[in-house]
Amino acid sequence: MTDLAEADTPVWPIPSSLSPSRVSSFTSCPMQFRFSSVQRLPEPPGVATTRGSVVHRALELLFVLDPIERTPEALATTLSGALDEYATDPDYVGLQLDDAAAQAFRADCDKLIERYFDMEDPTTIRDIGLEVRMAAPVGSLELRGIIDRLELDDDGELVVTDYKTGRAPSGRYEQKSLAGVHFYSFLCEAVLGRRPAKIRLMYLSSGETIETVPSAQSVRFIDTRTSAVWKAVERACTTGDFRPNQSRLCDWCGFRQWCPAFGGDPDRAEAEATAAYEALLTAPAATG
Known part of the structure; x- marks a missing residue:
């Protein structure tokens, strides 16, 4: 008979914290999350x-x-x-x-x-913090993030600004893109005791700015969503069951060759990804 304590021993170490990017990574593809955030394997830079x-x-x-x-x-x-x-x-x-x-x-x-x-x-921006690192507990979990720019508006209210260098999302994906900055609103309220009056995404590639006003409801949603994702992460680490989720993002995934969805062996990723990354960094510099 299998000992209960032994059965509950995690297959993979359970992370002690989550960031907005890690939450997005897990919800997009648990297998990619395992490679990047649990095993912490190096990825070829893009x-x-x-x-x-x-x-x-x-x-x-x-x-x-x-x-x-x-x-x-x-x-x-x-x-x-x-x-x-x-x-x-x-x-x-x-x-x-x-x-x-x-x-x-x-x-x-x-x-x-x-x-x-x-x-x-x-010249008109009243910035009060750049690359601001914040962390706050959510139950047994620590939620952390880095705010590109924290500033004060004309009324002395907080504004969170996040720079983006990719393409601005279409209307149907706009709220998903704002989810990350809602995390920062949650952190500001938890750490500073003040909810930002506005959160902004500045898309430098197109010159578009997307803005939203955080609410008590949006802050509570972050708490609820993070707790739900955290439970799913704990379950996946305990069972070892990180399932791949195929999407268009697979075309840009640095771990695709080890993904079972594409015939890869995830157990070979640790040795092979590290070796490939080290070889990349020691290769002769390109010329021409």
């Missing part, structure tokens, strides 16, 4: 993701300056500084860009920051 990180860093550096100094020329300078910082970062090195691809990467970053000034005037 151009779009790394470009987004560089642009985020450039905007962070811009807002370190006094408001009057936040000009287009200053943002071009902070972008150069961000690119210099990332020159030796694994997320950039692993892209293996040749000279032409590196120039195209910079040109795409330039387009994003140029569009930014059509969206708002940074």
Whole structure:
């Protein structure tokens, strides 16, 4: 007879915290969540993701300056500084860009920051925090996140701003995209004791801004949803049952070759993903 305590011993270690991206990862595909958040396997970097990180860093550096100094020329300078910082970062090195691809990467970053000034005037922003890390308990779980920019509006109310470098969602997916920033509203209320008056998504690729006003109901929903996802994560870790969920996102998944939905062996992922990532970072630099 199987001992009950032994049967309840988790197959995989249960994470102690969740972030908005991890919640999205689990609900999109539990198998991908297992690879990235439970086993913490390295993923080959992607151009779009790394470009987004560089642009985020450039905007962070811009807002370190006094408001009057936040000009287009200053943002071009902070972008150069961000690119210099990332020159030796694994997320950039692993892209293996040749000279032409590196120039195209910079040109795409330039387009994003140029569009930014059509969206708002940074000299008027009353920022009170950049890349703000917050964490709050939800039962036995810790919910954590990083707010791109926290600011005060003309009435002294909190505003959460999140930069996006991908495409803006269509109307049917807009609320799903706002789910992540509702997490930040929850964290502000839990940590600062104040609910933001507004949460904003700034899509630099198109110049669109999506805004919403968080409510007591939306904050309660985050608590309820996170608790439900957490129970599902605990159950999956305990049983080892992380099922793949095929969708269009599979085309961009760095773990696809080990996914059983595509004939892969997930038990080989740990050794092979790590080896492939290390080989990528030590490969000769691209030229041309």
